[in-house]
Amino acid sequence: MASVSPPRYCQSCGGALLPATPHADKKAPYFCAACAQPVYLDPKVAVAVVVRTGGGIVMLRRAQKDQAHGKWILPGGHVDRGEEVTTAAVREVREEIGLEVELTKLVGVYSYPDNPWVLVVYEALANGGAPMAGDEALEVAEFAVEDIPWEDFGYQSTADAMHDLLDDQG
Ligand SMILES: [Zn+2]
Known part of the structure; x- marks a missing residue:
């Protein structure tokens, strides 16, 4: 983040x-x-979502000009104070990639030394809308599990969460 x-x-x-x-x-x-x-x-709280569609897992290439610019990340963002984390997850997916989702499971909570962000990651199923790039995405794509761009992720947390989710499922 x-x-x-x-x-x-x-x-x-x-x-x-x-x-x-x-x-x-x-x-x-x-x-x-x-x-x-x-x-x-205090720590800052963010949420990200591994969205599954018929085409695979939806990721986006980050448009903001920071260290993760152009890299693949999960849709997500800040949790507002007073906002339920699950509500923020659904909202961020809608804003960033144009999909309506139903959260299906908590993947994990990720934090790192000397990093103010605590990231909560959910898995979700898309149940409406079509993937499209919002203002914060250069590109949105659906990846089959075997095509996930592991070497081109924007954040350590993206890799950690994806490993936790996919290793779990064999
Ligand atoms: Zn004072």
């Missing part, structure tokens, strides 16, 4: 945040220069 900018201002008083010194509470990476309040950083 995209990188997360560090916070700059205190949510209590609007004062500037400073990095905590090494001998301070290590769990609070910032403190407010004005009110001295420690500032904790």
